[in-house]
Amino acid sequence: MSEIIENNNEQNEQQDLSEILQVRRNKLYELQKEGKDPFHIVKYDVTHRTNQILSDFEGYENKNVSLAGRLMSKRGMGKSSFCDLQDRDGRIQLYVRINDIGQEEYENFKKLDIGDIIGVTGKVFKTRMGEISIHVDSYTLLSKSLRPLPEKFHGLKDPDARYRQRYLDLIVNPDVKATFIQRSKIIAAIRRFLDNRDFLEVDTPILNTIPGGATARPFITHHNTLDIDMYLRIAPELYLKRLIVGGLERVYELGRMFRNEGMSIKHNPEFSMMEVYQAYTDYHGMMELAESLISTVAREVLGTMKIEYQGQDIDLTPPWTRITMTEAVLKYAGVDFDEIKTDEEAINAAKAKGMDIEGNPARGEVLSMMFEEFAEPNLIQPTFVIDYPVEVSPLTKRKPDKPELTERFELFITGREFGNAYSELNDPIDQKERFLEQVKKREAGDEEANMMDEDFLLALEHGLPPTGGLGIGIDRLVMLLTDSFSIKDVLLFPTMKPKDK
Numbered sequence: 001m002s003e004i005i006e007n008n009n010e011q012n013e014q015q016d017l018s019e020i021l022q023v024r025r026n027k028l029y030e031l032q033k034e035g036k037d038p039f040h041i042v043k044y045d046v047t048h049r050t051n052q053i054l055s056d057f058e059g060y061e062n063k064n065v066s067l068a069g070r071l072m073s074k075r076g077m078g079k080s081s082f083c084d085l086q087d088r089d090g091r092i093q094l095y096v097r098i099n100d101i102g103q104e105e106y107e108n109f110k111k112l113d114i115g116d117i118i119g120v121t122g123k124v125f126k127t128r129m130g131e132i133s134i135h136v137d138s139y140t141l142l143s144k145s146l147r148p149l150p151e152k153f154h155g156l157k158d159p160d161a162r163y164r165q166r167y168l169d170l171i172v173n174p175d176v177k178a179t180f181i182q183r184s185k186i187i188a189a190i191r192r193f194l195d196n197r198d199f200l201e202v203d204t205p206i207l208n209t210i211p212g213g214a215t216a217r218p219f220i221t222h223h224n225t226l227d228i229d230m231y232l233r234i235a236p237e238l239y240l241k242r243l244i245v246g247g248l249e250r251v252y253e254l255g256r257m258f259r260n261e262g263m264s265i266k267h268n269p270e271f272s273m274m275e276v277y278q279a280y281t282d283y284h285g286m287m288e289l290a291e292s293l294i295s296t297v298a299r300e301v302l303g304t305m306k307i308e309y310q311g312q313d314i315d316l317t318p319p320w321t322r323i324t325m326t327e328a329v330l331k332y333a334g335v336d337f338d339e340i341k342t343d344e345e346a347i348n349a350a351k352a353k354g355m356d357i358e359g360n361p362a363r364g365e366v367l368s369m370m371f372e373e374f375a376e377p378n379l380i381q382p383t384f385v386i387d388y389p390v391e392v393s394p395l396t397k398r399k400p401d402k403p404e405l406t407e408r409f410e411l412f413i414t415g416r417e418f419g420n421a422y423s424e425l426n427d428p429i430d431q432k433e434r435f436l437e438q439v440k441k442r443e444a445g446d447e448e449a450n451m452m453d454e455d456f457l458l459a460l461e462h463g464l465p466p467t468g469g470l471g472i473g474i475d476r477l478v479m480l481l482t483d484s485f486s487i488k489d490v491l492l493f494p495t496m497k498p499k500d501k
Contacts, residue, residue, distance in 0.1 A: 020148055028144045038141045044068050044119040051089035057132050060124040068119040077110050093133040100137050115145030163488050183478045189297040199250040204239035210451045213237030216259040217447045232258035238456045240277045244467050245459045252276035265486040269495050272474035281468040283407045286421035287384050291318040309414050320382040325371050333374035337367050364389025379412035394434040396422040421470040428460035
């Protein structure tokens, strides 16, 4: 019975919507017949935005202004009306009287629909209720909205509607718009920080003949003219290091990466990342860069380095905790890898902790797996985990005193990885051996393993200076600084499964 009622309600809603759509189209046809087609208007002179007026009433009181935006509400339709106009920055009340704009224009004004885009001119004043408003002396319909806005957007039955129709989400959800304005400010602050440190922003290819610079599964496409398969980049690392070889010394790139992997609240196949490379420094220099960059951006954009993320208090004030991967596994799993010398011992230690180990991973790979299982979720405050096994770090310089480990760190906050950095491997002979190990893994079925990149090896043979490199996930950083639960909440157009699939 409940299904029948629900189906009837849906049918009634569809019928009501069809009637509303027809009414709005009829209004458009009438305007067009009268020679007032709003879609023929090509520009409107806007002198002010809502936030300028709302934040400085005394400076604008009784002054003439011109604004444009979307009509969001209408109240009272006698000889005077109140309505709300929304632009990018917020909403402001409009006061419209028949005595000010004339009877014909007032009648046309009453025919406007919620969602229409209009321009208005008038004087700034404050109502008897104390609300800052615009006393309208003229208006122009700039674009006709042929579909109604959702009244209760979060009440929509389709849970993916906010992401599929982001434009509606932005119109009716001020918090969502604020998040994406913050995202823009965060990215601008990152660029300012790096520019002030004398880094050059560069562009490297998105279409690659070899997917390199990370351990990830690429998207494959085909170039018809060359008749070769190509790959959307998974990381810009190998190209950026070529530029260090070329003598640019400090470079960074902030752009889109593509990885053909799973989707979750933390992962989207298309995402933004910043990678930075600096000659004559190491991973310790990259730690200082990372904590300075993120804490500076937080202070600039949010005004504080102490934030809250999903109910957790996070302190971004430097310096941040530093702990080796071996120390982290000892602390959170109770297993001391300094005492484990063989692959077999490592596998047995992991199994004793209840882990399901497949195949015959090397000691370093088991250490990394145990870190991910036991330590990573506990790293809530900003923490640099340093000295990763060489088996999981194919592009990283070895530690001189412990060649089984590398000068690599990952940054964790709220139990999530936010950055990855190395003292870059600049020995072309060692690099070739590591590539060969990756090729073996790929031939054994590991689609995420690196391919051999002979051109990169050729570049290394010309001499890469000691170099530090750092990558930071921009989307995760925006999530942190805007207190957003899912990566979809900080991507304007996240990847979505088609409705018909």
